[in-house]
Every structure is written in structure tokens, then in C-alpha cells.
Amino acid sequence: MKALQKVCNARLPLWTLPPSWPQEEGRPALADLTFEGARILSIEASELFEAAPFAHEPKPSKAELSRGVSRHDEPQVLDVGGALVLPGLLDAHTHIDKTLTLGRIGEVQPGLLNAIQAMMVDKARWSVEDIRSRASKALQWAYASGVTHLRTHCDWWDPSVTPLAWDVIKELSTEWHSSIQISRSALIPLTLFKDLDTAWSLAQRVSKSNAREHRACLGGFIHSSNWDPIALEHLIRAAQHFELDLDLHVDEELNPKAQGLERIAQLIMDHQFKGRVLCGHTCALAQKSDDEGQRILDLVAQSGLTLVTLPVTNLLLQDAVPQRTPRLRGMTLVKEAKARGIPLLIASDNVQDPFCAMGSYDPLEAMIIGAPMGQWGNAFDEWSEGICQTAWIASPSESAAPHALERGARANLVIFDQANAIGFPSQTQPRRIVRDAVLL
Numbered sequence: 001m002k003a004l005q006k007v008c009n010a011r012l013p014l015w016t017l018p019p020s021w022p023q024e025e026g027r028p029a030l031a032d033l034t035f036e037g038a039r040i041l042s043i044e045a046s047e048l049f050e051a052a053p054f055a056h057e058p059k060p061s062k063a064e065l066s067r068g069v070s071r072h073d074e075p076q077v078l079d080v081g082g083a084l085v086l087p088g089l090l091d092a093h094t095h096i097d098k099t100l101t102l103g104r105i106g107e108v109q110p111g112l113l114n115a116i117q118a119m120m121v122d123k124a125r126w127s128v129e130d131i132r133s134r135a136s137k138a139l140q141w142a143y144a145s146g147v148t149h150l151r152t153h154c155d156w157w158d159p160s161v162t163p164l165a166w167d168v169i170k171e172l173s174t175e176w177h178s179s180i181q182i183s184r185s186a187l188i189p190l191t192l193f194k195d196l197d198t199a200w201s202l203a204q205r206v207s208k209s210n211a212r213e214h215r216a217c218l219g220g221f222i223h224s225s226n227w228d229p230i231a232l233e234h235l236i237r238a239a240q241h242f243e244l245d246l247d248l249h250v251d252e253e254l255n256p257k258a259q260g261l262e263r264i265a266q267l268i269m270d271h272q273f274k275g276r277v278l279c280g281h282t283c284a285l286a287q288k289s290d291d292e293g294q295r296i297l298d299l300v301a302q303s304g305l306t307l308v309t310l311p312v313t314n315l316l317l318q319d320a321v322p323q324r325t326p327r328l329r330g331m332t333l334v335k336e337a338k339a340r341g342i343p344l345l346i347a348s349d350n351v352q353d354p355f356c357a358m359g360s361y362d363p364l365e366a367m368i369i370g371a372p373m374g375q376w377g378n379a380f381d382e383w384s385e386g387i388c389q390t391a392w393i394a395s396p397s398e399s400a401a402p403h404a405l406e407r408g409a410r411a412n413l414v415i416f417d418q419a420n421a422i423g424f425p426s427q428t429q430p431r432r433i434v435r436d437a438v439l440l
């Protein structure tokens, strides 16, 4: 561990840089970041501009890397030699209550609804110790990946009881507060909002556990198998009444008739909803006709909601039929959303549970799968915003925190010494992490 005063020659993604940032041959100039205590004091173009398309020479030697010192042997300056650098990472959609259960569950039939059933059976084994141990492992993995903000959903299947995991994760969020800011979303089946009183009491309970350091929002599982527009309206009205943000599982299916996303966009406009609204998955949007999809996205853009794409789980759970190769991808209309300026996050979702056998709480893993799946170009300069942009989960009513890479923000960085902007996110596994101006 080494306290840093400055990181120089960092290749930052275009989305973090102002329009006036100097460029050469279409590439942004490298950046020097200076720190004051644990925060960023300034970000300026490096004097020495070098940016070869495939490499960032000169690289630090192995000995320098292991000692974590600069080439110029200045103890508090780290010269990263043109390496790609991102701010601390956001994993915007996870399930650390369910995680790491697959090993004991065994074989699960393919598809989302079978995974839900397997999870319900496993819940008999959930105790405070069991949840704490699995969720802690998840947070250790996220920490090692460079994650500084994590949103977890937490199953809430019984309207009369606050789930055990909800409180365990609250305790963990206190313990981890200095390194990972954890927010919780209560994942509640839409049917529980059918009764208005129940909707109100659920939102009230979530609201009581919402505090500055324990942020909590209301969630719901909205699918054509439980579709109920009245219940959806109750959910939104209850969240509005208790001033809660929303983070919803929406249309996680390939049914072109699924109506969740369109209805949510319309309702939050009709009710002039004040909080932040995140909609995860929305796979069904890609099954609608081009015209229909574009029309719904225009509505989404107007409503101001944020979309979250979960490439790994969607590839695994959608179009899943035993003994048959899947044909469909399950990714929502990410390019069309981006073209409309709709905030788009990219996240891990389930990790080693009945929904998804893989995963490691590394948002870069979701990018490695998502980039070829969605045929994304300029993954570093344009799409990496989806794993860093914490403002897109923050409520508009929260005081405006500094942008992840600007003066006053915490000096959290992830340095990819082996990667380059063209091939990103390949070669991003080797990484060095700076937390609060300390190189770990």
C-alpha cells in the first residue's frame, strides 16, 4: 500500500473529459491527476503526450510494478505510462442475498421461472450466519475488482415480515461503508402490491430503513406471468408517497407483448414521480417491432428513467430450452437507448446462484460478455460509463456529489496496465486499484 500524491499519464475515457480537452489524431491527451488527502485536487492534460494505438510505452518494469513506485523514483507519484484508467466501479444490479448458493442446490432446470422455484426451496437454509458469510464473500470479490458502489436487490416475498437478508445487508453496509457504498432494493413480486394497504405498508417499511448511510429503495418483479397494471400503479404511488427511489425487474422475458416498461414510463410521467427510477433487464423490448421499440424508447427518454442491462444472466436464462442451442440474446435495445441519451448501466446481476452459475462481482465481466453480444463499438470511451456512473443510481433529490473524476471526488481509480482503448475490455483482469489516494 502506498499513499499517492499524483497519478500521471493516465488514459481516461472520453465520457469523463470536457469537450475542451486536448486531442491529437482523434485520441484524447493523457491526464495527470493530483490528490489532496483522499480526494482529487485537479485533472490536467499531461505535458508529455504519447498515445500509440496499441500500446502505452514506456510501461513500468515488473520491479516497478511490484514496488508500486514511479519510474522517476518519486515515492508519491505513480506514472502509469498511458495505461487505461477508470474511476472506482459501480455494480448497479446484484443479488448478494442469493449469491453462492448454487453449489448446494445442484441441478436447476433452465429458464428464469425454474430458477425462482429452486431459490424458494433453498431459502429454508438461510440464517443470519449463512447470509452474512455468502454476502461478505461477494463484497470481498467486489472490493478486489475495484467496486466502490454496489446496489443489491433483496428478495421480499412475504408482506408481513421484513426478510432476514434485508437487515443482514444493512449491517454489512455499515461495516463496508468506507470502501463500498451499498444500497438495497426490496425485490417484491408485483402481486403483493395489488392490495393498496399492503402496498403502503411495504413502502413504509422500506422507507423506515432508508437512511443516509443505508440507502434503500422499493423494487418489484414485473413479468407477463404476474402482469397487473393496477398493482403497478399502487407500487409507484406508494413509492411516491414515501419518497422512495425505484429499482425494478422489468420484462425479463422474450414475450413481445410484455408491457411493463412502457407502462412504467407512462406512470412515472403521469404521477410526476420525483425519485430515481431504474428498470433492469427489459429484454422483451428487443422482441417488439422496430417501430414499437423506438416508440417505447421515446417514452422512456421523456420519462427520465435509467435502464440497466445484465448481459450474462440474460444470455443464460433467455431462450433456454434443454438440448437446444439458444437463438436469441435477451439484450434490451441498448444502442437505441444510448442514441436517445437514456442513461444505461451494465451490471453483474446474479452470481453463482440458480439464476447464473458464473460471475465474480466484476462489472468488467459483464462488459466482456456485453460488448460482443450487443456489438458495441468504442467500449472504453463510450460504454465504460455504464459501469462507473454512480449519478445514474442516485436520487435527483440527493445533493449533487462530484462527478467520479473531478475535483473534490474521492480519489478512487482502477488502472488497467495491460489493456488498450481499441481492444477494451480485453486484458482488463490485471489491474491496480487506488482507493482514497492509496495504491493497494
Ligand SMILES: [Zn+2]
Pocket (backbone or CB within 6 Å): 093, 094, 095, 153, 249, 280, 349, 350
Ligand atoms: Zn436481478
